[in-house]
Amino acid sequence: MSISSSPEKPQLAFLGPLGTYSHQAALECFGDSVEYLARPTIADVQRTVSAVVPFGIIPQENSLNGSVVETYNILRIPEVGQGTFVRGATVFAVKHSLVVRRGVKLENIEKVLSHEQALGQCQGWLAEHLPRASLVRTDSTANAAKRLLSAETGLDPMKCAAICSSVVVTIYEGLEVLEQNIQDGTENFTRFYILSQGLDVGLPEGYPQSIECMALLRLQAPGDPVKPTLNIPRAISTLDLIVERIDRRPSVHGRPFDDIYFLEVGAIPGQNSPELSWRKQLQQAVDRVKRMGAEVSALGYW
Numbered sequence: 401m402s403i404s405s406s407p408e409k410p411q412l413a414f415l416g417p418l419g420t421y422s423h424q425a426a427l428e429c430f431g432d433s434v435e436y437l438a439r440p441t442i443a444d445v446q447r448t449v450s451a452v453v454p455f456g457i458i459p460q461e462n463s464l465n466g467s468v469v470e471t472y473n474i475l476r477i478p479e480v481g482q483g484t485f486v487r488g489a490t491v492f493a494v495k496h497s498l499v500v501r502r503g504v505k506l507e508n509i510e511k512v513l514s515h516e517q518a519l520g521q522c523q524g525w526l527a528e529h530l531p532r533a534s535l536v537r538t539d540s541t542a543n544a545a546k547r548l549l550s551a552e553t554g555l556d557p558m559k560c561a562a563i564c565s566s567v568v569v570t571i572y573e574g575l576e577v578l579e580q581n582i583q584d585g586t587e588n589f590t591r592f593y594i595l596s597q598g599l600d601v602g603l604p605e606g607y608p609q610s611i612e613c614m615a616l617l618r619l620q621a622p623g624d625p626v627k628p629t630l631n632i633p634r635a636i637s638t639l640d641l642i643v644e645r646i647d648r649r650p651s652v653h654g655r656p657f658d659d660i661y662f663l664e665v666g667a668i669p670g671q672n673s674p675e676l677s678w679r680k681q682l683q684q685a686v687d688r689v690k691r692m693g694a695e696v697s698a699l700g701y702w
Contacts, residue, residue, distance in 0.1 A: 405517045409435045410604055412455040416440065418566040419542035425492035425592050426457045427444040433605040441539050449484045449597050456595035457606065460489065463589045465520035471593070472649045475618065475699060476660050479591045486700030487603060488594040495588070496522055497566040498548035498579040499545050501557050506578060511536050511555070513544035514563035517590075522563055524584040533561075542568055549574055599700070612646070613678040615701035617686070620651055620660040622695055627656055630694050638692060639685045641665040662699075 412430060415422040415439025422445075428434060434455065439445045442458050449456040459468045474480065485590045496518055500509070512519070512526060513536040519526070526533065538544040549558045549572060561578065562568075569575045578587035593616075596603065617639075621630035638641055644666055648659040665685075667678050682701055 404692060406652045409433065410455060411435045411437050411453040412457065412604070413437045413439050413445045413453050414457050415442055415445055415459070417540070417542045417546060419565055419571045420540045420566060421492060421494055421590055422457055422459060422540070422592065423542070424565065425490060425590070428492060429457070429490050429607055430592070430604050431606045433607075441541075442468070443474055446474045446480065448627055449595050451597055451602065454597045454601055456484075456659050457490075457592050458595065459517070459590050460593045462494070462517055463522060463587060463591075464584055465517050467647050468517060469649075472647055472662060475662060476562050476649055476652050481618060481697040481699040484595055484597060485599050486593045486702070487596045487599075488607070488702040489591055489614075489696065490561045491589050491591045493588070494521070494583065494590050495565070495581055496541075496563050496583045497577045498582055499548070499564055499566070499568060499575050500561045500578045501548050502574060502576050504558055504561070504578070506530070508559055509533055509561045510559040512561050512563060513538050513547055515539065515544070516542050518544075518563045521583045521588060525582040529579075530561075531580075536560075536655050538562075541565065542571075545572055545575060551561075561613065579592065593617040594702075595701075605623075611702060615665050615678075615682050617663045617665060618660060618695075618697045618699050619663060619689065620653070621655075621658055631692075632661060634691060635689050635694055635696075636663070639663075639665060640668070640688070641682075641685050642668055 412434040414426045439448050445456045445458050458471050461467050461469055511534050516537050518541050519535050544562035545564045547569040548562055566577050644664040647662040651658040651660050686696050
């Protein structure tokens with residue numbers, strides 16, 4: 401599903417349907433400079449990024465509920481860092497609403513539908529106001545709202561609510577906002593990664609050109625079970641870069657507790673020069689860690 405039909409605009413995939421926070425964050429970043437393509441899951445967004453659909457946006461972390469597990473699972477696969485790359489990041493302020501079919505009251509609600517991140521960000525409000533309601537995970541917040549309008553078996557829409565953005569009531573007829581700002585805490589932000597097909601494709605007009613000198617690295621022990629596990633502190637020291645954040649997920653090699661590490665790194669001030677660009681400095685750092693025997697890939701830089 402797209403909201404523009406201009407063939408001159410590049411396409412950008414986002415977690416749909418219309419009205420998700422991914423959709424709103426993309427609009428805030430790119431405006432009308434791209435054609436928006438809704439995809440049903442975060443994994444589908446990554447798979448869609450190609451020569452035909454050169455850009456995507458995926459949620460990376462929420463300030464209340466932490467890292468988005470599905471995104472980091474995707475970042476483990478070899479295609480990321482070979483064809484698909486992370487080219488930047490953007491932050492969007494999230495304000496959750498409790499949305500229902502028109503006429504539904506708070507005391508009627510027995511089930512609350514939403515993406516697991518939104519459910520986690522509102523758990524305090526839910527415990528206070530809907531302690532007996534069961535929580536139903538959906539692929540996206542806007543999809544939770546759409547399900548309230550369906551004739552889905554086993555789901556009585558007159559006893560259900562969705563946690564999503566209030567903008568959905570302007571998109572899907574028959575819904576209304578029952579409660580606003582139900583997130584736990586007033587400061588609720590989600591950070592998104594911008595994806596592109598290839599490292600050298602220019603980002604769409606309207607997206608600010610970054611001068612941050614940041615990169616995302618994937619670091620893990622070698623796949624050979626005979627070789628020792630990776631000494632992470634030593635690897636980080638060998639990079640000789642500023643490490644802004646570290647995340648980890650289980651390794652795809654199958655060895656228990658042999659994790660993949662994701663490092664957001666930055667250039668050390670004063671190290672870059674006309675002779676040593678950020679790209680070259682990053683490659684030298686990656687090569688140093690590879691000589692330790694580690695598997696390391698640059699998943700993108702900006």
